[in-house]
Amino acid sequence: xxxxxxxxxxxxxxxxxxxxxxxxxxxxxxxxxxxxxxxxxxxxxxxxxxxxxxxxxxxxxxxxxxxxxxxxxxxxxxxxxxxxxxxxxxxxxxxxxxxxxxxxxxxxxxxxxxxxxxxxxxxxxxxxxxxxxxxxxxxxxxxxxxxxxxxxxxxxxxxxxxxxxxxxxxxxxxxxxxxxxxxxxxxxxxxxxxxxxxxxxxxxxxxxxxxxxxxxxxxxxxxxxxxxxxxxxxxxxxxxxxxxxxxxxxxxxxxxxxxxx
Amino acid sequence: xxxxxxxxxxxxxxxxxxxxxxxxxxxxxxxxxxxxxxxxxxxxxxxxxxxxxxxxxxxxxxxxxxxxxxxxxxxxxxxxxxxxxxxxxxxxxxxxxxxxxxxxxxxxxxxxxxxxxxxxxxxxxxxxxxxxxxxxxxxxxxxxxxxxxxxxxxxxxxxxxxxxxxxxxxxxxxxxxxxxxxxxxxxxxxxxxxxxxxxxxxxxxxxxxxxxxxxxxxxxxxxxxxxxxxxxxxxxxxxxxxxxxxxxxxxxxxxxxxxxxxxxxxxxxxxxxxxxxxxxxxxxxxxxxxxxxxxxxxxxxxxxxxxxxxxxxxxxxxxxxxxxxxxxxxxxxxxxxxxxxxxxxxxxxxxxxxxxxxxxxxxxxxxxxxxxxxxxxxxxxxxxxxxxxxxxxxxxxxxxxxxxxxxxxxxxxxxxxxxxxxxxxxxxxxxxxxxxxxxxxxxxxxxxxxxx
Numbered sequence: 001x002x003x004x005x006x007x008x009x010x011x012x013x014x015x016x017x018x019x020x021x022x023x024x025x026x027x028x029x030x031x032x033x034x035x036x037x038x039x040x041x042x043x044x045x046x047x048x049x050x051x052x053x054x055x056x057x058x059x060x061x062x063x064x065x066x067x068x069x070x071x072x073x074x075x076x077x078x079x080x081x082x083x084x085x086x087x088x089x090x091x092x093x094x095x096x097x098x099x100x101x102x103x104x105x106x107x108x109x110x111x112x113x114x115x116x117x118x119x120x121x122x123x124x125x126x127x128x129x130x131x132x133x134x135x136x137x138x139x140x141x142x143x144x145x146x147x148x149x150x151x152x153x154x155x156x157x158x159x160x161x162x163x164x165x166x167x168x169x170x171x172x173x174x175x176x177x178x179x180x181x182x183x184x185x186x187x188x189x190x191x192x193x194x195x196x197x198x199x200x201x202x203x204x205x206x207x208x209x210x211x212x213x214x215x216x217x218x219x220x221x222x223x224x225x226x227x228x229x230x231x232x233x234x235x236x237x238x239x240x241x242x243x244x245x246x247x248x249x250x251x252x253x254x255x256x257x258x259x260x261x
Numbered sequence: 262x263x264x265x266x267x268x269x270x271x272x273x274x275x276x277x278x279x280x281x282x283x284x285x286x287x288x289x290x291x292x293x294x295x296x297x298x299x300x301x302x303x304x305x306x307x308x309x310x311x312x313x314x315x316x317x318x319x320x321x322x323x324x325x326x327x328x329x330x331x332x333x334x335x336x337x338x339x340x341x342x343x344x345x346x347x348x349x350x351x352x353x354x355x356x357x358x359x360x361x362x363x364x365x366x367x368x369x370x371x372x373x374x375x376x377x378x379x380x381x382x383x384x385x386x387x388x389x390x391x392x393x394x395x396x397x398x399x400x401x402x403x404x405x406x407x408x409x410x411x412x413x414x415x416x417x418x419x420x421x422x423x424x425x426x427x428x429x430x431x432x433x434x435x436x437x438x439x440x441x442x443x444x445x446x447x448x449x450x451x452x453x454x455x456x457x458x459x460x461x462x463x464x465x466x467x468x469x470x471x472x473x474x475x476x477x478x479x480x481x482x483x484x485x486x487x488x489x490x491x492x493x494x495x496x497x498x499x500x501x502x503x504x505x506x507x508x509x510x511x512x513x514x515x516x517x518x519x520x521x522x523x524x525x526x527x528x529x530x531x532x533x534x535x536x537x538x539x540x541x542x543x544x545x546x547x548x549x550x551x552x553x554x555x556x557x558x559x560x561x562x563x564x565x566x567x568x569x570x571x572x573x574x575x576x577x578x579x580x581x582x583x584x585x586x587x588x589x590x591x592x593x594x595x596x597x598x599x600x601x602x603x604x605x606x607x608x609x610x611x612x613x614x615x616x617x618x619x620x621x622x623x624x625x626x627x628x629x630x631x632x633x634x635x636x637x638x639x640x641x642x643x644x645x646x647x648x649x650x651x652x653x654x655x656x657x658x659x660x661x662x663x664x665x666x667x668x669x670x671x672x673x674x675x676x677x678x679x680x681x682x683x684x685x686x687x688x689x690x691x692x693x694x695x696x697x698x699x700x701x702x703x704x705x706x707x708x709x710x711x712x713x
Contacts, residue, residue, distance in 0.1 A: 198685050198688075199713070201685060201689065202679075202685075202688060202689065202692065202710055203710065203711050205688075205689040205692050205693065206692055206707045206708075206710040206711045207711060208693070208696070209692045209693055209695060209696030209707050210696065210704075210707050210708075210711075211696070212693070212696030212697050213696060213703070213704060213707075217704050221704065221708060225711065229711065229712070230712070231711070231712075234711045234712075
């Protein structure tokens with residue numbers, strides 16, 4: 001685990017330009033329009049450069065980019081190509097209004113699109129700053145590209161966001177969602193499937209049924225399962241649903257499972 | 262009692278607040294909200310105390326304070342308002358205690374205000390009308406004459422004005438108590454003024470006509486139901502036709518239902534017929550429910566009200582179910598049958614739920630309504646579930662019904678299904694519904710499934 005790089009982000013102002021130099025953030029928002037920022041992706045990450053990302057926090061493929069809107073057929077069958085991470089940012093009135101993340105070969109961009117190629121550490125600092133201080137939408141959308149960077153693990157920062165009660169619920173929920181995936185990877189259960197056997201399916205459904213119970217009953221049970229369940233799929237589901245419960249104890253358990261306490 | 266006085270009595274009976282009075286009343290709690298008053302004006306201080314007394318419903322004290330403003334500080338800028346509120350306080354005292362001297366004094370105060378301070382913020386005709394009504398009610402013939410004159414003005418078309426119409430409506434209400442030959446022509450005249458701005462006035466007239474008796478009542482209501490340009494007024498007339506309990510009304514409603522073009526009015530006719538609760542009205546509604554030329558919504562309404570008003574029996578609904586293809590009517594039939602609450606109706610619902618020749622939606626509907634009405638016992642529900650094997654949607658509906666049942670047996674059944682049903686989808690669904698049950702055994706059952 002490489003937590004050290006994010007220490008500066010958590011401890012104080014970051015990304016400030018030295019005299020005469022601009023931060024990535026300043027370069028991105030220097031003019032309105034579309035900017036793509038290319039940086040090294042974490043080991044194993046792959047994608048088709050336009051519609052999905054694979055091999056990040058497990059073998060599952062995540063739809064991204066235009067595929068979400070256009071529902072492209074057959075994207076799961078395209079080859080998953082190793083390549084850099086690419087964030088496409090839309091800048092309006094000097095503010096980032098939208099972020100899309102991709103991995104793999106970058107398609108030819110039009111002349112109006114600016115391109116910045118930066119290091120993974122720089123990307124991590126810039127995206128971490130967006131997660132910490134960006135608007136609800138930007139902060140939420142910056143989480144995936146942050147964890148794509150081949151840089152420090154983002155979990156301490158996401159734990160911090162999840163604990164910030166003054167942040168929008170959507171931002172904290174999103175942080176908890178990524179954290180639950182990160183924990184699953186940390187525990188080696190990312191690829192635990194609930195679809196292998198009927199019993200596995202029932203276990204996953206049982207964990208969900210548990211979330212329908214009163215919180216006084218469900219949260220302690222989910223915490224216990226997140227810590228000790230022997231069936232990987234059930235444990236993975238318990239970790240996820242614990243985060244979605246909205247209960248403050250979830251963040252402490254997450255930190256504990258990541259070895260951050 | 263002369264006619265004019267009767268009008269006034271009716272008017273006074275209203276005792277409702279007009280728009281102007283409502284807005285003034287709303288202002289009373291904040292008696293200190295006036296602005297731009299000189300600090301040195303002692304009359305204004307007294308005026309504010311008076312307003313506070315009004316807010317506290319201490320009308321006698323309020324009147325005393327307002328009189329002091331007028332008598333001791335005639336140059337105060339609050340005199341005009343004080344005269345108005347003095348009249349208001351005295352009016353309340355007069356009405357509450359039936360004291361004519363208070364009303365006379367109230368009238369003097371408001372008339373003085375209108376003459377000397379016509380532009381005062383608190384100037385309107387409404388309070389004057391109300392004072393005159395109250396005086397008339399206590400036997401003042403001159404006041405009664407004034408109010409009667411206002412009622413007669415209704416016969417003349419006038420400009421559209423909300424304030425005027427408030428007074429006109431009050432006068433219309435006064436007519437209600439006249440019970441004289443004069444009333445009907447005035448009401449008819451009002452109904453003939455079909456401007457869009459007189460909808461409220463005509464609605465009041467329709468109501469007042471409906472409270473009277475006689476053949477011309479049905480004729481007038483029919484005319485409105487057919488010809489008034491406002492659907493709102495027409496709807497009222499259709500409803501009140503049902504309160505006349507006349508055979509002509511049934512004929513008219515039949516005609517509106519089958520010959521009209523407006524679905525909303527047809528639905529109103531359906532409702533009005535259902536309220537008649539006569540065999541003939543039932544016949545009309547049954548015909549409507551069966552008529553596939555009528556809009557689906559109207560047929561559905563007819564079916565609904567046939568069930569609600571008990572104007573059709575199980576045999577009729579069963580036959581209707583077979584003869585119609587409308588999902589809406591099917592749904593209404595099931596609800597109507599549920600409301601019958603007879604063993605035969607319950608049996609029919611169960612048979613329907615089990616009938617594999619029926620579409621899944623109808624079966625689910627039957628199960629849902631049966632479950633809601635608690636008319637099917639657990640044994641029957643289990644039997645429906647078992648016989649529906651292979652029909653996932655139907656079985657899932659039964660699982661939902663289990664989740665709504667209070668019996669322990671429902672939780673037992675959900676647990677049994679979650680544990681060992683041959684269909685994994687049913688097991689998962691049963692488990693989901695178990696999660697919502699308030700039964701102390703559920704938590705351990707769920708945990709056992711996870712850790713086994």
